[in-house]
Amino acid sequence: MVVEMTQTSKLIEGRTGSWEIVLGLEIHAQVASHAKLFSGAAVGFGAGPNEQVSLVDAAMPGMLPVINRHCVEQAVRAGLGLNAKINLWSRFDRKNYFYPDLPQGYQISQFKDPIVGEGEVEVERDDGTTFIVGVERLHLEQDAGKSIHDLDPNWTYVDLNRAGTALMEIVSKPDMRSSDEAASYVKKIRTILRYLGACDGDMEKGNLRADVNVSVRRPGAELGTRCEIKNVNSYRYIQQAIEYEARRQIEIIEDGGAIHQETRLFDPGKLETRSMRSKEEAHDYRYFPDPDLLPLELDPAWVKAIQDSLPELPDPKRKRFQSQYGLSHYDAGVLVADQARAAFFEIAAEGRDAKLVANWTVNNLLGRLAENGGDIETSPIPPQDIAGLVKLIEDGVISSKIAKEVFDHMWAGEGTPAQVVEKFGLVQITDTGAIEAAIDKIMAANPDKVEAAKDKPQAIGWFVGQVMRDTGGKANPAAVNEILKTKLGL
């Protein structure tokens, strides 16, 4: 067994030496489902306040929960996607506490016997290296409603539309060592869940959010006391919250203090975390098995059928892109990070030079989309046109340089690659006669350069540039080189 040594690059320096951050995450992902976990009420974004509330959600007397089979299936899919153990016997517990947005006075969750047990996820760092994050468990639970405190100075409003919506809570092991790693892990989980269709991963709508457990220690020392930062809902906030919290803990310890286990909140405005409640103030949730629900027993054949229906997941897809299309690790990674990107690429690469297609997709198209705050779904250029562009290059109709110009016209919505080339007269000159004429003209005008090139063959580059300039970049560079070499006697 290889023990991964603490990477010194991940350590942070305090006044008294280096510190290592230890991070574990609890990701709450809203299950993609049209109905709630136990009530059958509709789930959807944009409904008016309290329009998606059933008698069960409002905890009317005598109402009973009935499990939504689809949500269970989604949890199983997620579990399989995380390479985790599916527990064929699991159970729902009640987590008891009072709050106006929790009508029952308890949240139905899974405490002791979750539907999914241990698993693991391979995560890529930005530099292309990978690390493994252990998954402790995944369980199903109800979301609470929303308390709205800022509509009125004296009153709190409650919207129960979200109450009872199904969540998957994915609990990681404390396997991350930097804010970048934590963000990469969340991205990976999000990608997997989106591939599976188990969660739409829309962080802006709060459909995917994380509780971050942060502690610090001297490299190699025992785990320190952790603080939990609740409900962080963007990659950037996750990183900022961790950076702040780690610094805060280091300062306290270096000043001779001790960390007390507590729950904290991240304030994105002030970029700081602050105490929400200490361990002593923590609720006693009085968990016990929900007597309104039977234990959840899964048929192994049903689980197998779900397993067989899973789509190709990001890791195998990346490996396939590398082997089947010969893509670089980086390009393959960028393309599989999103199912739509990968699908776009595969349509464009059909019958084309795949590496060239990947290059155009990753560097030009995704780059341009990112500059404009979009992703592949908002691309003005369909995959067929990227394929068309690459075909024109392959066929020598245009040069790579011209292709950039064609791409700009495509981006502007001025037509397919063929139409753009036609419309703007961007066809590459492969007629050797025309190229020879251009070269003769330049040689005649620059006898000194011709002379010099005989001693210094690198000077050929200057002639190539001149030919390109005179032909508006349309001359085939290979043909230009060939003819120049002959004429200059190189």
Place this chain on the structure above:
Amino acid sequence: MSALTKLTLKAAIDGLKSKAFSAVEITKAHIDAIEAARGLNAFVLETPDQALTMAKASDERLARGEGGDLEGAPLGIKDLFCTQGVRSTAASKILGNFIPTYESTVTSKLWGQGAVMLGKLNLDEFAMGSSNETSAFGPVINPWRRAGETTALTPGGSSGGSAAATAADLCLAATATDTGGSIRQPAAFTGTVGIKPTYGRCSRWGIVAFASSLDQAGPIAKTVEDAAIMLRAMSGHDAKDSTSLPVDVPDFASFVGRSVKGLRIGVPKEYRVDGMPPEIEKLWADGIAWLKDAGCDIVEVSLPHTKYALPAYYIVAPAEASSNLARYDGMRYGLRAGGPSLTDVYEQSRAQGFGEEVKRRILIGTYVLSAGYYDAYYLKAQKVRRRIADDFDQAWQTCDALLTPTAPSAAFGLGERSDDPIAMYLNDIFTVTTNLAGLPGLSLPAGLDAQGLPLGLQLIGRALDEGTLFSLAGALEKAAGFTAKADKWW
């Protein structure tokens, strides 16, 4: 018209079918009887207008030769069942004037068979009590009195209204619920027949929850056959209750009158408790003799964990109740009291809304589920529960049903035990075991004590074997020849 209220349910249904009298006539007779019996405090809400409307509709159906199994039969409904458009209180101030927008599954089934609702019946608050004294509407008075006395006696609880109304001929039969004996003990105290069916026979949907894993609906009726007719109409699988059993409903009445020859009757020695009145001992011996005469084999059996049943019950039931009653928080319906702060509203609403016994059980339940106590109390009680179920499984090796007294005493005076919760809890000593094990239990009147008060015998059967209980109860009813009625003093 008073003769119509004295009919059994069976005789009334037959009379209605043969058009000997109309549904309106028999309903009016009951409405008059209810009005005349307000001193019993059996009803918390009379619904005469609704009753007459339903009766008219029944008459129209009967005139067309249509109609369900209970067509035109006027019934009382325990006010733990939510009834659409009709105030439903659980006899608690905290529900205030709560008017459900939905109908419980059990009452829906009754109306579906043509039954007529006379009104809502009094009970112990949230069904927590054995004397009906915890009701926010004040106690029900037992129609029975000790010979030569006017002392007000309890009709038992929690279904005291159901039992008293049936015994006093205010309804042909009534719905009731039983969590630890709440159908059987009141039936025994009022000379009526009550059955708590197998857990899962009747849907709990729309019944205000007390302790979900123990609560079961069942009827209180004048005869064994009437109870069988009622239970059939109340039973059946309901997809809205996850604990409802997906099994067919037999024609229970067809079991009444069947031979019981060769059935093996277990007499559990642990039910011979100290201080049991000799009259109850004698009644039990009579019951054994009657069944022997009917051809049954009597076997002594042991249920060794019986002595732990009551303590286990008073952990499990309050634990579930403490969570089930969390929804009464003053936020969405029912009583809301208190000042500007959230905590104040919670505290004041619940302090003013719940009675003393309910508060006591919420406190006990909260305590036994608390961190550090859960294992010692709740978990231990669940283990005891398992042992008690195992005891019964063991007993079924040698017998087909058990015969025991229903309660350790006859009806006692109001106020006699209300200062001593433990003495009150002891009322359930013979009945809680079947709730803990989920088994059916039936109580029928079998004799009078020296003071002229009715006493009940209890039959306990295998899960889903209510049929055998009805056969045995039919044989006992015949042998006991119990025909006594309370002298009308109200």
